[in-house]
Amino acid sequence: MLIRGNRNVYCTFVLLLCACTALAQETESPAVLTDPNLDANDNAYMDRQAEALLHEVDATLTRVPPQIPEPNERKLALYLLDAVLHDVHAPNRAPVQSFYPTRLKRLADELEQRTPDEGAIIWKLYNHGFIIRTASVTLGFDLHRGVQRFRVVEPAAEGRRYVDSPGFPMPDDVMNRIASECDVLFISHRHADHADPSFAQAFIDRGKPVVAPEEVFKDEPIHAEITHLERVAHEMQQLPIKDGAEELNLVVYPGQQYQDNGIPNNVVLVFTPEGMSFAHNGDQINDPYPEYQEDYKWIDRVHEHHKVDVVMSNCWMNDHMRFTRGFDPQLVLLGHQNELGHQIWDRVPYWGDSEYLHLTLPQLLDSEYPVLVMTWGESYHYVP
Numbered sequence: 001m002l003i004r005g006n007r008n009v010y011c012t013f014v015l016l017l018c019a020c021t022a023l024a025q026e027t028e029s030p031a032v033l034t035d036p037n038l039d040a041n042d043n044a045y046m047d048r049q050a051e052a053l054l055h056e057v058d059a060t061l062t063r064v065p066p067q068i069p070e071p072n073e074r075k076l077a078l079y080l081l082d083a084v085l086h087d088v089h090a091p092n093r094a095p096v097q098s099f100y101p102t103r104l105k106r107l108a109d110e111l112e113q114r115t116p117d118e119g120a121i122i123w124k125l126y127n128h129g130f131i132i133r134t135a136s137v138t139l140g141f142d143l144h145r146g147v148q149r150f151r152v153v154e155p156a157a158e159g160r161r162y163v164d165s166p167g168f169p170m171p172d173d174v175m176n177r178i179a180s181e182c183d184v185l186f187i188s189h190r191h192a193d194h195a196d197p198s199f200a201q202a203f204i205d206r207g208k209p210v211v212a213p214e215e216v217f218k219d220e221p222i223h224a225e226i227t228h229l230e231r232v233a234h235e236m237q238q239l240p241i242k243d244g245a246e247e248l249n250l251v252v253y254p255g256q257q258y259q260d261n262g263i264p265n266n267v268v269l270v271f272t273p274e275g276m277s278f279a280h281n282g283d284q285i286n287d288p289y290p291e292y293q294e295d296y297k298w299i300d301r302v303h304e305h306h307k308v309d310v311v312m313s314n315c316w317m318n319d320h321m322r323f324t325r326g327f328d329p330q331l332v333l334l335g336h337q338n339e340l341g342h343q344i345w346d347r348v349p350y351w352g353d354s355e356y357l358h359l360t361l362p363q364l365l366d367s368e369y370p371v372l373v374m375t376w377g378e379s380y381h382y383v384p
């Protein structure tokens with residue numbers, strides 16, 4: 001017993017020695033520099049600043065929820081968020097990696113608990129992702145877990161490179177809880193900040209339809225599971241959901257992200273069984289304007305064919321005013337702010353940057369159309 005006891009003391013001593021050595025090595029080894037252009041002290045400061053600012057952003061947005069007109073306090077909180085998220089390496093800063101999923105977990109909790117008696121509850125997710133719930137259905141648009149790598153351009157080096165951000169996207173369990181609460185997912189186009197194969201697979205695994213243009217997930221096994229509806233202006237189509245227990249009426253407008261040669265971009269207008277209608281424009285853009293006019297043949301006339309309640313518009317579309325007049329909605333929701341995969345000038349802030357980007361967003365904000373701005377995890381109760 002004594003020998004054994006001595007051996008235990010010896011083992012404990014050796015273990016302690018190893019632990020101390022490991023600790024010393026960890027302290028001596030250079031810290032991981034989130035931004036390699038800053039030293040450890042400056043990186044640590046940027047983390048502390050992000051934590052302090054995001055704490056205030058969260059407190060303010062909780063106290064002053066989305067509303068029209070937007071209170072100045074909310075505007076300041078969203079601009080503060082811009083400042084944090086336009087740090088090139090923001091997706092890899094621990095406070096950002098905590099702020100984002102915390103808000104999405106809250107959203108998942110709400111989805112499991114809230115159903116409106118009238119109107120629709122609208123949640124904002126990452127980038128141009130939205131969820132709309134009425135008394136009878138829950139619709140998902142461009143749902144995305146969040147950026148997994150982002151673009152960095154360093155003029156002194158070899159130009160653009162990508163940095164992985166595995167700690168940013170929402171955890172799979174949050175994604176699965178969200179997918180379980182939705183009835184259908186609409187994906188506008190193939191770009192990676194809109195089409196998230198994991199989110200789409202979560203819907204497919206639950207027997208829920210995923211509607212997208214033909215090009216989305218091309219050459220991947222999941223492609224065979226995607227629903228491809230005809231892209232025809234103004235024409236009403238039907239889509240069974242909830243294993244056929246409900247049917248949605250919808251129009252799939254043949255939109256395009258029209259830059260250079262353009263790529264197909266579904267602009268869906270979905271009617272809920274309650275008779276409300278919601279349009280999502282993906283990355284619709286016709287740039288340069290006025291050369292790329294083709295889509296305006298239908299954009300200008302949507303309101304002559306259909307009553308539109310809400311339009312979810314990407315904030316970087318060049319001619320917001322003309323697009324909005326074409327749909328003539330009761331409410332405009334702006335999306336696509338702070339897409340962190342992009343180079344920082346192209347993340348597109350809440351403050352607009354409209355002059356540089358040649359957008360008519362300021363005219364829309366000054367127009368008769370109510371415009372609502374939300375961020376990750378926020379919701380708004382729309383009543384027609």
Ligand SMILES: [Zn+2]
Pocket residue numbers: 191193194282283336
């Ligand atoms: Zn996009």
